[in-house]
Amino acid sequence: MKQKVLRAGIAALSLATSLVGVAKADTGYTATFSTAVAYMNVGTGTAHMTLSYYPENTVTPINITLADLPAGGSSTIFASSVGTLPDGFKGSGVISSDQPIVATLVQISSGSGTTVKNRPLSNGFASGATGVLVATVLKERNNTNTRFAVQNAEASGNIDVTVRFYSASPFALVSTQTATGIPAGAAKYFDVGTIASIPSNFSGSARVDAVKSGTSTAAVVAVTALELGTANANASSFEGTSGGANTIYMPSALCNAPGESNTAYAIQNASDSASASVTVSYRSLAGAEVARKDATIAAGGKLSSVACSDGFPNGTSGSAVITSSGAPIVAMLKVYNQTPPNGAVYGLYTAALGATSGSNKLYAPFVRWTDTQWTATTRQRSYIAIQNIGGALNAGQVTVKFLDKNGAQVGSTVSNAAALGAGQKFSVNPSQAGSAATEFGYYSDGTSGGGMLIEGPSGSQLVAVVRVATYNADNGAMFGEDYLATAP
């Protein structure tokens, strides 16, 4: 039986202050995070799974047999070591399954006085890559520090890792950090805020390379990054990526809509030698180009493209397509509130990689909805933007099914009400599936789990971003973070 292996970074950190109930006004950077892994069986049979759990730099994992998961089913696991919290714990995990699975990491700020309300989301990895790019790395820049984990994604054997940090303007190698002897499945953490050779106000990127220990043979790694506010409670997460692409799709473009939400794209030239001529084409909900930005990004450089500043109409939402002639690019979608509504407590603050390709079938392992406990802030809601990046589709051709923890469909199938031109998008949420989905993903016995299947006709190309949101009782808006739905 072929095994599909998914690697997911797990970090469980807490501060001693949480143990004695001392209120502590965390920033995103000083906060401690625990990680849950939401996963979904996207195969056709029951998945039999094992979690291999690695404390940082541990050679021998602890292997745990997970409960069987029916096809289409989803769950979340939270794993930690007993008694490691006073010193903090960092680690990683590997989920092995005899069915294909997708996974999303949920970072939860812990501590009795934490003010970090966002739950940063990023996807797990089905395989690693050589030469992984962390598209944006910040140190005390815009009150933000970056911290990331590099996981040995080889099936066996130790690896040695080299991380090179490059400034964006001018493009230059600023710092090189190494770590040796990282066991398979284990991870090494890099906290840019503590690397002395990287100057403050740094804005750049990082490239992660690895070799099998004692050799020059390239090794594969997986990278998960956190952007953390140093003067506020912002926190978001995204994945490292290999290479780049010449076309990137952004399912969301916002200018003060809704709730003063805005988008910015962080576009990185993935080449260290060639420039990139970049066009950001903003599309209305009807798919028409309504604003455009042209720029050249020097090798290794970055460009920030803010929808409102680029002429995207105020008060509107849509999508964007970013193209590059010359060097390949990577791009990140960031969504934020224009004006922090409550001092240092931001609401929406998200990061997700732009999509470089689509699929006619997408899965999302972490989807929730509540009608009854939204303002009580004890349950969450998910909002999904689906963009057609292929040829035109007729109304009703894109279907969305919400699947409970056992893979059974909840409520009715939702579909696009209008035709979708190339680049056009539509939005859905579980409440559209009817009354059966009013508390989607939550169950009366205290269990939880729910996912989503998005399906278009054969050959269609869809991308989707899922926002998991929490009501902000301070201002009636919401906290939220985004992750991309995944092709099987």
Add this chain to the structure above:
Amino acid sequence: MSALVMTACAATPTAAPAGGNKASAYPTPAQAATVAVAKIVTPTSGKAAAHGVIISADNGKPLVNTAIRLAEVYRQGNSDPIYVLNTASSPGTMSDGTGRYAISDLTPREYVMFVGDPTFAYTVIRAEDGKEKIWSLAANQVMNMGIFTVTLK
């Protein structure tokens, strides 16, 4: 099968277990008297059961309609034990209108207790030493988990 039995008028607080939650003070008798009507459960032969009460640290009132989850504990060699909560399948229940809960038909083994949703807002019950408290449940045992005052973060 299991039977849930609600005691009629036990105003005496359930005894706090040894090694309670350092992060959460036990309720005063006055607070507890309003909530500590024990919820008793009888397990199926060969299984275990657990019951207790949770109180909000924010207002001292019972924490109602809140998930109570038991994460399975794993040990391997000399490593620190690992606990894993599977939100879809680990045993649990919801607290009732008085903050009480009861979980039946538990596989006898070691557990760590979560209150709340581990993907959103929760707390893990800790012992006096600050470490996660581990309960070891034996076959046919009914474990009084005690009263815990918690804040979900």
